[in-house]
Amino acid sequence: MKYKWLCPSIIACLMLLTSCMPNVSVEDAAIVQIAGYDFVDKDQIKGTFAVAQYTKSEQKTSANEVYLSTTANTVKNIHAKLQRQSSRPISTGKLTIALYDKELAKDGMSKFIDSLSRDPRIGRDILLAIVDGSTEEMVKMKYEQNNTTASYMKGMIEHNMYSNFPNTNLHNYLHAYFGQGIDGFLPYLEKIKDHIKLKGIAFLKDGRLAHTIPYSKSLFFKMMKEEVREGVQEMNFQGEGVMMESISSDVEIHIKGETENPEFLVKLNVRGIVNEVSNLSHSSTPPLVEKIEKEFTKFFNEQCTALVHEFQEQNIDPIGFGNALKNRRRNVDMKKWQEQYPEVPIEVEIQLEITETGIST
Template identity: 25%
Template sequence: MKKRSLIVLMLTLLVGCAPPKQIETLGIVSSYGADLLHEDKALDNTFLYKQFDPDIPEAIQAVESQANTYEGALDTANLKTNYKLVTGQIRVKVFGKELAETGIMRVLSPHFKNAEEPASLYLLVSETTAREVLTIDTSIDLSKYLYNLIDNNQKREILPESDFFDFVHKYEDIGIDPIQPLVTIEKQKPVIESIALFQNDVYVDSLSPKQTFLVKLMTESFKAGKQEMSLSKQPFEEFIEEDEDKHKDEEFHFVLSEIRSKSKILLNDKKNLSYDVNISLDARLMELSVPLLIKDEKVLKKLEKQIEDNFKEQLQEVMDKTKELNVDPMGFGTTYNQETRNNELTEEKWREMYPNIDVNFNIDVNIIRHGIFD
């Protein structure tokens, strides 16, 4: 009993002797940005950090440093502030486009060895420099702004699901390439302009928001998505009531909302690299720009068929672009590897094969309700 009491007393004393962590002495890093220095390809770094010091009027500060590595950048940044910079709450890492074009894995790899950094965070590519994105507006918490910019749009199903682990998973797997949001500056605020396409860890080009929707349509399931579309008026001329549109556009516009979809990529001919992409999509029709007689079942079926054909055409354009760039964000190579159980498939071999694949799109569109037109 005495022995047990002594142990408890010793543990209590040890805990009491542990040096307290005074949060007022810490700079809590919330964002990191990396750009390329042209002279020697070193890193030009920006850290945003928070301070919990009541005597500091600006709680969020930026510190800049130059180094060849991420850890070196953090050490150099520490020499420029009297706060100890800690990265346990980092939420966003931003890479300037020029750096991304040389590869970003060298900056990301230290994350695996640093147990202090969080398990997940968002990655961004910037059309401008990462520094400009992180310092463009000092009146707001840019780390929180950027994190919510991605997180909210992923939850709204506008952006595909992508974060640090998604990037690394696709970087390491053969037959699929990462994608991440690409931001630019608009009216003194960072905005998501498009989606960055990577070949391995090298940024090569981008997809527009509409093209991004199509990639997501092939690779993920929508639960409550939304998409604006345009179709030619010509096939519907006899079903359009008196049109008050003075401009007489050749197209009409509408929105598909509450999109629910499922997709499956199938390899149906291993020798000729022929694939089927099967997509089923249910949606509600909203905001027609012309008075189309949508209650007519014949019109509804024609509209569904035109939407299917339009999707096929756009999907083929995305395929042509990714094959030309030799990037595979849809994971056709992963499907090939799984179906053939070919353990000898290498990165180099798939890069040779991918531009030659043939993809057939089978799309079934079902307009289940038509909103205000009921």
């Protein structure tokens, strides 16, 4: 009986302690949704924040976007300086996307990545991107498609990840950054007049920008990297553009040969739907579909093989062949692997099926 009041007493104490926690409403804080960093010189970087400041109206809570910018030698000093510029405490807990200009990425992003990975306030699902041009200009530009720059960029990148662009966020990049036998990649953005273009993919080796590919090659990389569910790809066939839609695929990486001298086989199973195409000189649909299947198989094989060779020439391994070797074979010498990777035999094998067609002949 002496413990009769123990449980209610503990609950009451916890409620009192909870009520003592600081509680800052969104109207009283400067919520950073997007941050951009530009290279100034070897010792200085410029940081630009887009801050959503919320105000109460009769109908709803609305956001006004304001911009803060300063130059310092570290990310922490940029944050400290911007705190002194803001009339409200700056909060990075809702950070959606972080941008880095190309020169900064070439110089090295290790200090930025380490800072992000150690900050418990920042979620692992935020987006990172490399910018061809000024991040400050990109952040401060007003875009008509969304009410804030952060929501516009986030929507643009994420909806492309449902089709041709590979999945990307801070968690995925950290996996490659801290892993062995695999190099990371990020979206490569460019501002064109009053909108932002997803220019392609930027590949980083040891935290430095090493190579880029255009968006037109992103599907081939995605196919060799992960499952595809809603891809779209056009191919020239007998002088006509044939579009394959709703492309789905899965990938398996097989390792042959000895651990010291491995060979790789990338097996892709691809399925898709072909749209209606006119002016093709065939009298029946089944033979036409069979020919298009063969041409698409050849096309995908050539494009994927060329991309693998491109990665080997640049000595980057974003697909993760080295990581696959390390995980499946014992006593892999990763230093030796780095030396032999550019010459390792890698074959691509495509199994393609057109599941539906609207072709008229």
